[in-house]
Amino acid sequence: xxxxxGLFISYLRFERNRSELTVxxxxxxxxxxxxxxxxxxxxxxxxAVDADIIREWMEKMMDxxxxxxxxxxxxxxxxxxxxxxxxxxxxxxxxxxxxxGPKKQKTLPQFVKEREMDELLDGKxxxxxxxxxxxxxxxxxxxxxxxxxxxxxxxxxxxxxxVSRQVRVTGKRRKQRxxxxxxxxxxxxxxxxxxxDKTIERQCDALFLTEKxxxxxxxxxxxxxxxxxxFATSLKKRSPHVLRHSFATALLNHxxxxxxxxxxxxxxxxxxTEIYTHATFEQMKRVYKDAHPRG
Numbered sequence: 001x002x003x004x005x006g007l008f009i010s011y012l013r014f015e016r017n018r019s020e021l022t023v024x025x026x027x028x029x030x031x032x033x034x035x036x037x038x039x040x041x042x043x044x045x046x047x048a049v050d051a052d053i054i055r056e057w058m059e060k061m062m063d064x065x066x067x068x069x070x071x072x073x074x075x076x077x078x079x080x081x082x083x084x085x086x087x088x089x090x091x092x093x094x095x096x097x098x099x100x101g102p103k104k105q106k107t108l109p110q111f112v113k114e115r116e117m118d119e120l121l122d123g124k125x126x127x128x129x130x131x132x133x134x135x136x137x138x139x140x141x142x143x144x145x146x147x148x149x150x151x152x153x154x155x156x157x158x159x160x161x162x163v164s165r166q167v168r169v170t171g172k173r174r175k176q177r178x179x180x181x182x183x184x185x186x187x188x189x190x191x192x193x194x195x196x197d198k199t200i201e202r203q204c205d206a207l208f209l210t211e212k213x214x215x216x217x218x219x220x221x222x223x224x225x226x227x228x229x230x231f232a233t234s235l236k237k238r239s240p241h242v243l244r245h246s247f248a249t250a251l252l253n254h255x256x257x258x259x260x261x262x263x264x265x266x267x268x269x270x271x272x273t274e275i276y277t278h279a280t281f282e283q284m285k286r287v288y289k290d291a292h293p294r295g
Contacts, residue, residue, distance in 0.1 A: 004046050004090055005030050008081045017174055021150055029077035033057055046081075047091045051098040054078060058102070068102040075101045109245035109275060112233045114253075117143055117246065120232035130199045130211070135224045137192040138208060142225070142240055145169075145179045146247035146265050149218050149240040155207040157193070162186060171266040179264055248276045 009027050012018045018026075036057045037044045044053070054075070061071050079096040086094045112120075121143075126136045142152060151169050159168040166180045196202075196209060206215035221240055229238035244265070251261050262273040 004081070004085055005034065007088070007090075008084050011084055019150065019172060019174065022172075025073070026077040026080065029074040030081055032074065033078050036060065046085065049095055051095040054096055054099045058099070062102065068104045072101040072104065075099065109249070110235050110237050110242055111246040111249040112229065112235065112242060114250055116232040120228065124228075124231055128195070130195055133192050133195045134208065135228055137188045138221060138224055139228055139243065140185055140188050141181075142243040143247055144181055144185045146244050147179070148172075148244060148266075149221050151266075152240070153206075153208065153216055153218050153221060156205045157207055158205070160189060160207065162190070169266065175266065177263070177266050245276070248273070252276055 005027065008030070009023060012023050012026060013020075033054075034046075037049055037053050040053070040056075058071055058075060061074065062068075075096070079099075082091065082094040082096045085091045121136065121140060126132050138152065141147065142149075145167060147167075147169060148171065151171055154170055155167065161167070164180075165182065165186055166178050169177050169179055171177060193207075200209050200211065201213045202209065203213035204215050208216040208221075210216055210220065225240045225243065226238045229235070229242070235242065248261050248265060251264070252258070258270060258273055258277065261276065262270050265273060267273045
């Protein structure tokens with residue numbers, strides 16, 4: 001049989017126009033499953049796999065301590081490949097349709113309080129060297145626009161419109177959206193660009209650059225955010241996505257409509273955005289308990 005994973009990955013990349021992060025994640029999951037069933041029985045192929053083998057693979061992952069969210073993401077990749085293979089007549093049946101993933105435990109998104117963000121952005125001593133200016137600008141941009149980490153690293157200079165005060169964002173599945181920004185972020189971006197252009201020899205059109213002039217990596221952005229959020233919050237999770245949660249929660253706490261927040265975040269479904277209403281309700285309950293004399 002042809003390299004079924006290779007065919008599927010090409011389909012995702014060139015026909016479905018999926019992001020490189022998604023493609024790599026799918027391929028990693030599929031290679032893991034293929035290794036599992038070939039080690040179990042070297043004669044097995046994708047066309048001979050049945051639902052029981054998929055369930056055994058999932059059980060193995062759960063036994064290793066993988067969370068339901070992670071297992072379901074891997075299962076989603078396997079399901080997608082089987083649907084693709086069936087549509088191309090590479091297999092005769094789809095065993096994954098008989099498999100149900102583990103139930104996910106719903107958790108509320110973690111977010112940094114507005115007061116804590118104010119203390120970080122306004123109270124912390126930020127230097128005027130390139131690394132400090134870049135770090136503060138990245139954190140402010142994530143907090144003020146709600147961008148995903150990959151969306152930030154994908155920004156180019158021409159994505160920022162200072163006249164209209166808006167940034168053009170390329171999100172999941174390369175869908176574009178426009179996100180506005182305010183005075184403070186405009187000032188920070190202009191200062192950053194000025195320092196960058198005086199300090200760094202540019203090698204590409206990326207907005208955020210490494211010291212060598214290359215596009216900044218997602219890992220570096222994660223490191224910058226994690227290091228600086230340590231000064232602001234006691235949350236165990238201190239990632240760029242926490243700032244995305246903080247952005248959405250702050251908007252809803254200040255009466256922004258759910259549909260507006262959905263559009264700004266680039267969510268396809270309003271159900272995805274609704275989890276932030278639960279987060280703000282939990283915050284409201286804590287405020288009530290602390291503030292009311294008989295709470």
